[in-house]
Amino acid sequence: MAEFSMVRTIERTRQGEALGAAAIEALVDGFTRGDIPDYQTAAWLMAVLWRGLAPDDLTALTMAMARSGDTLDLSSLGRPVADKHSTGGVGDKTTLVVAPIVAACGVPVAKMSGRGLGHTGGTIDKLESIPGFDPELTVARFMDVLRTSGLVLAGQSADLAPADGKLYALRDVTGTVPSIPLIASSIMSKKLAIGADAILLDVKVGRGAFMRTLPEATKLAETMVRIGTGAGKQTVAVISDMDRPLGRAVGNALEVIEAIETLRGGGPDDLRTLALHEAALLLVMTGAAPDEAAGERMAREAIASGAAFAKFADVIAAQGGDRHALEDFSSLPHVAAVQTVTAPASGYIAAIDPLAIGQAAMHLGAGRERKGDTIDPAVGIVLRATVGEWVERGAPLFDIHARDAAHAAAVRADALAGYRFSETPVAVPPLIKTTITAPT
Numbered sequence: 001m002a003e004f005s006m007v008r009t010i011e012r013t014r015q016g017e018a019l020g021a022a023a024i025e026a027l028v029d030g031f032t033r034g035d036i037p038d039y040q041t042a043a044w045l046m047a048v049l050w051r052g053l054a055p056d057d058l059t060a061l062t063m064a065m066a067r068s069g070d071t072l073d074l075s076s077l078g079r080p081v082a083d084k085h086s087t088g089g090v091g092d093k094t095t096l097v098v099a100p101i102v103a104a105c106g107v108p109v110a111k112m113s114g115r116g117l118g119h120t121g122g123t124i125d126k127l128e129s130i131p132g133f134d135p136e137l138t139v140a141r142f143m144d145v146l147r148t149s150g151l152v153l154a155g156q157s158a159d160l161a162p163a164d165g166k167l168y169a170l171r172d173v174t175g176t177v178p179s180i181p182l183i184a185s186s187i188m189s190k191k192l193a194i195g196a197d198a199i200l201l202d203v204k205v206g207r208g209a210f211m212r213t214l215p216e217a218t219k220l221a222e223t224m225v226r227i228g229t230g231a232g233k234q235t236v237a238v239i240s241d242m243d244r245p246l247g248r249a250v251g252n253a254l255e256v257i258e259a260i261e262t263l264r265g266g267g268p269d270d271l272r273t274l275a276l277h278e279a280a281l282l283l284v285m286t287g288a289a290p291d292e293a294a295g296e297r298m299a300r301e302a303i304a305s306g307a308a309f310a311k312f313a314d315v316i317a318a319q320g321g322d323r324h325a326l327e328d329f330s331s332l333p334h335v336a337a338v339q340t341v342t343a344p345a346s347g348y349i350a351a352i353d354p355l356a357i358g359q360a361a362m363h364l365g366a367g368r369e370r371k372g373d374t375i376d377p378a379v380g381i382v383l384r385a386t387v388g389e390w391v392e393r394g395a396p397l398f399d400i401h402a403r404d405a406a407h408a409a410a411v412r413a414d415a416l417a418g419y420r421f422s423e424t425p426v427a428v429p430p431l432i433k434t435t436i437t438a439p440t
């Protein structure tokens with residue numbers, strides 16, 4: 001390659017020209033080392049936001065970010081390893097259900113999760129509501145837990161894809177977060193650094209999600225599937241509904257309880273349906289099941305036999321968590337008093353705005369308004385009735401789990417404003433919109 005020029009690279013991206021892998025690698029290396037200044041990288045990011053990136057350049061960007069720090073070698077497990085990622089939603093505790101089911105079916109699951117920001121929760125925040133649970137694992141400990149439990153649920157290591165961490169911080173302050181190629185490469189670089197063989201992506205769509213429309217969500221899903229497939233990984237994306245909260249519980253310990261109930265054969269229908277679908281896909285992708293129907297049967301059996309819950313309890317204990325708290329929920333963080341909000345009128349529930357519920361939970365202390373805020377594991381909202389159901393005036397609509405009456409009063413009206421009622425029956429939008437299995 002001719003000598004790398006950042007100015008020329010910005011200009012070429014601005015013109016919509018392909019850059020080639022060598023230029024992309026020079027850019028990522030130079031930026032990560034601090035040789036390319038933020039102002040030039042920010043200009044390039046803005047050019048990508050407007051002009052996009054050629055598919056080969058996008059793969060090169062993702063691979064360069066993935067290789068910018070530690071990468072794990074999972075080959076010593078001797079069998080295909082699964083990973084799952086959600087783009088984030090309100091009440092999304094699916095990972096806590098899917099990962100133990102898949103592991104209970106004999107497929108190792110290596111999961112690194114982030115913390116939540118804004119109205120969407122993070123898997124690690126939820127798990128940390130279990131007394132003693134430690135998500136901060138060294139690479140050696142990560143591998144050890146994975147080998148002995150067949151499942152590991154760790155926090156994101158700062159040493160994993162550090163180029164992404166640095167680029168994301170710059171995107172955050174330069175208006176360049178909402179770019180499909182940049183989001184796709186950011187997410188996939190971390191997945192590729194972990195190195196699982198089968199990657200299941202749950203792309204949420206709707207008012208409570210990053211992607212508000214189906215065309216946008218489809219584009220993001222297709223882009224990530226193309227990157228993963230191009231890197232030699234089995235990659236499948238499920239596009240699922242986030243125009244209402246998933247399940248009934250929103251808030252960290254409350255979501256852990258709902259995940260456990262689902263692992264034990266109960267739980268809300270939508271969460272169970274999504275978890276079984278995703279588990280079945282991962283079982284097929286890793287070769288553990290011949291087809292989706294067989295995968296779903298295996299997943300149901302893992303729940304019915306108690307194996308899925310036992311797997312969850314094992315990994316929690318392996319990471320220092322109190323196994324007893326998974327059976328006796330009074331040992332999990334909880335508030336002293338719960339306030340129930342009732343229906344102002346009789347009718348069918350036509351909609352529950354996930355943003356209104358997510359923000360109410362965040363204001364109670366379940367989520368972070370700013371990076372670094374501490375969260376309260378006990379608080380949140382539990383829906384007592386959901387979309388499509390009939391409620392009588394005065395019947396329970398939702399419970400507010402707040403630290404005190406003032407906090408509950410502060411979110412009550414906003415959460416209630418998220419409900420829409422109808423005098424006639426309403427059609428519930430499909431939970432699973434589509435599954436994307438191959439690049440188009």
Ligand code: URA
Binds near residue numbers: 168177183184186187
């Ligand atoms: N999550 C990520 O990891 N990166 C993005 O760019 C957006 C969401």
